[in-house]
Every structure is written in C-alpha cells, then in structure tokens.
Amino acid sequence: MARLQNARDATPADLIAPSPIITEPKDNQPMPMQEPIIFDRPAPRPAQPAPQPMDQDARMKALLEILNPQTPALDEAAVLDIVTRNMGATISAATTSATEQARLALSDVLEEARAIVNGAPRTLRIEIKDRITPLPAAPRHPLFDMFLTLVVCGREKHGLPVMLVGPAGSGKTTACQDAAQALGLPFFTNGALTGAHELMGYKDAAGTYHSTPFRAAFEHGGVYLMDEMDRSDPAAVLSLNSALANGFAAFPDRAEPVKAHADFIPVVAANTFGRGADRLYIGANQLDASTLDRFAVLSWDYDEALERALAGDDAWTAYVQAARAAAVDLKIRHVISPRASMSGAVMRRAGLPFDMVAESALWKGLDKEQRERITARISDRITTRAQAPIIHAIAAE
Numbered sequence: 001m002a003r004l005q006n007a008r009d010a011t012p013a014d015l016i017a018p019s020p021i022i023t024e025p026k027d028n029q030p031m032p033m034q035e036p037i038i039f040d041r042p043a044p045r046p047a048q049p050a051p052q053p054m055d056q057d058a059r060m061k062a063l064l065e066i067l068n069p070q071t072p073a074l075d076e077a078a079v080l081d082i083v084t085r086n087m088g089a090t091i092s093a094a095t096t097s098a099t100e101q102a103r104l105a106l107s108d109v110l111e112e113a114r115a116i117v118n119g120a121p122r123t124l125r126i127e128i129k130d131r132i133t134p135l136p137a138a139p140r141h142p143l144f145d146m147f148l149t150l151v152v153c154g155r156e157k158h159g160l161p162v163m164l165v166g167p168a169g170s171g172k173t174t175a176c177q178d179a180a181q182a183l184g185l186p187f188f189t190n191g192a193l194t195g196a197h198e199l200m201g202y203k204d205a206a207g208t209y210h211s212t213p214f215r216a217a218f219e220h221g222g223v224y225l226m227d228e229m230d231r232s233d234p235a236a237v238l239s240l241n242s243a244l245a246n247g248f249a250a251f252p253d254r255a256e257p258v259k260a261h262a263d264f265i266p267v268v269a270a271n272t273f274g275r276g277a278d279r280l281y282i283g284a285n286q287l288d289a290s291t292l293d294r295f296a297v298l299s300w301d302y303d304e305a306l307e308r309a310l311a312g313d314d315a316w317t318a319y320v321q322a323a324r325a326a327a328v329d330l331k332i333r334h335v336i337s338p339r340a341s342m343s344g345a346v347m348r349r350a351g352l353p354f355d356m357v358a359e360s361a362l363w364k365g366l367d368k369e370q371r372e373r374i375t376a377r378i379s380d381r382i383t384t385r386a387q388a389p390i391i392h393a394i395a396a397e
Helices: 012-016 056-067 076-118 144-154 172-183 213-220 239-246 304-311 314-330 338-349 354-363 368-375 380-387
Strands: 122-128 131-138 162-165 187-190 222-226 264-270 296-299
Touching: 131 172, 144 162, 144 172, 144 264, 144 296, 162 172, 172 187, 172 222, 172 264, 187 213, 213 222, 213 264, 304 314, 304 338, 314 338, 314 354, 314 368, 314 380, 338 354
Parallel strands: 162 264, 162 296, 187 222, 222 264
Antiparallel strands: 122 131
C-alpha cells in the first residue's frame, strides 16, 4: 500500500515540492486507491498590495479631518445675521426695560388718580315718596346706593330686610349708619346674641323691665343693625323670625304683642353667609334656614379706592393691599382689613418707623415664616415706597 509522507507539520512549500513515494505492486496486484490529502492549516491568504505613500497635502487634509470632523466652512452671511439678531435683542431688552419703568410710573399715577376719583366725597340726593333728603359729601362704598335701594324695597309689602355679608372691616356698620342718616331715622345696634333676652328684653328680680335696642327700633321706628349675626346663638336669632314675618312681637312687659312701627328697618351683618365656620371665621355658627330665608343678601367686599381715600396714605395703603392679596392667594389665615391701612397711616403720620407700624397695624404677631411668604410676593417698588418716611413740612418762623 502506498504511503504518503506525513504532511501535518510541513510548510506549504514542502507540500508542493516533493512527490509522494509509491512502492511498486508485487505479483501484478492492482494498486489500491490513494487516501485524500487533508491539510490541518488553512490555505495561505493571497498577498495584499503594499500601501502607496501619501503626499504632504493629503496627509495634512486627513489630519484636519481627524481633529475637526464635519467642520463647516465659515459662512460670513450667517455670522452677520447672528450678530444682527443679538444686537436687536439687546436693544429690545433695553427698550422694554425703559418702557416697563415708564409703565410702572404711569400705573402709580393712575392708581392714585383712580383712588381720588372713586373715593372722592359724593353728595347724595335721596328722594323717597316726595321726601328729599340731601346726604352730605363723604367718601362712600360704591355699593351704598344699591344697599340704600334694597333697604327702601324692604319697607314695601313682600319686601325683605337686607343682610350684608362681608369681611371684617369692610364698612358694613358705617353703611347702616349712613342709611339711617339718609332716611332721617335713629340708628340702633347690638352685637352677637347669646340669648333671646338681648332682643326682647327681660324683667329683673324686682319686676323691672329692661328694654333693648331692638325693642326701641321695633316699637318707635329706626334702623336696627344686628351685627355679627353669624356669631350669635342660632336659637336666639330665631326670636327674630316671628317679628320679621308677622310684623308684631311679644315682649315680657306686656301681654298683647307690639306691632312693628312703619319706620322699623332691620338690617343684619355677618362675615359669612350663615352656613357655618370657614377658614378665616372659625367662630361663625350655622344659622337656621328659616332665618336666612327672610333676608335679601348683598355681598359687601373691601373697596380699595375708598380705603385709600380714608387712610390718606397711598404708599402705605398700597403695601397693605398687596399684603392682603398675597395672603389670600397663599391661603394664609390672617385678616388684613382696611383698619390696617387707616390705623397704620395714623402711626406713620406720628413719625413711627415702618417696621413698628407694620408689626402693630398689619402683622399683629403673624408667624415669621408666613410673614416672609407674604412679603416675598410684594414688589420691591411697593415696598420701597412704603418704607420711605413721610416728610412733614416745617413752617417757616
């Protein structure tokens, strides 16, 4: 049998050059088929062409592409456009700043002018059934005319007395006093009721009857204001129902009921609508529905123009009003009424420093964190104006 030389460790040149050694067959026997040649190593890869050398310009170009990939060429038109737009933005910002300063200055002037116009004293001419009553000039709430009209309507058949609902210090009591003056009637009032005796009166141990403001107005005529009705005992307020609905009431000093005078005008005032306590007025009570149904309701909010006119200190009042708006927006439970503007203005005219005025008239012990949250929302312009001391003119000797 013919054998091949072992080609396992041979180099490719060795495999090609020598021929296999074959032994002759004996006795004229046929030669067996040769076994296939198997190479354990892969065939050699064809030779690659040698790289050609680069010239100097090509090398520099390749280096620049590596260092600055995809760098576009400088577009002078684009640069000019960018500079123009940036300069335009700068000029626009400067113009806007100047315009905004002018707008703020004009806003101050208009704000003060509006306060003067809206809060200016008005002379009212009240005419009721051919009776004309001039009301002297004085600053008044813009809803006073409507309130007075509702009061007059309440005197007619099927008319309802008025319920003024508004925040503390909004001028509800003052409006009732002005209404009594306009109608030429005496004015009576009382605060929150704890019992029916504060309406109907009572007899002491000696049998002496003690009357009430309600009894005086009911029997003899006049404008009667039940103030803080939502702070009253609901059972005590129920005593008012019969008097309002029937036109007569029973009093402890006489057996027969007393008929309401033709000029008896009841008005009630409250901080809430009688449906119970809210976030600010936690002491308010829920009133009986039968009581609330007997009144025509008029919402009586703060009049900031009137507040400015009454305070007489625009810078301080603007600060108070800004603090009020911030407190409402932040839902901070702190009442900032026009009383803060008016009392603070008095303190400032007396020469007290800003911080003391703010603490006494505005903050009133408010938590420091809540105070800082409010003041953060007041503009620097308003704060600076309010902090400036009032300059008093010194008369020449």
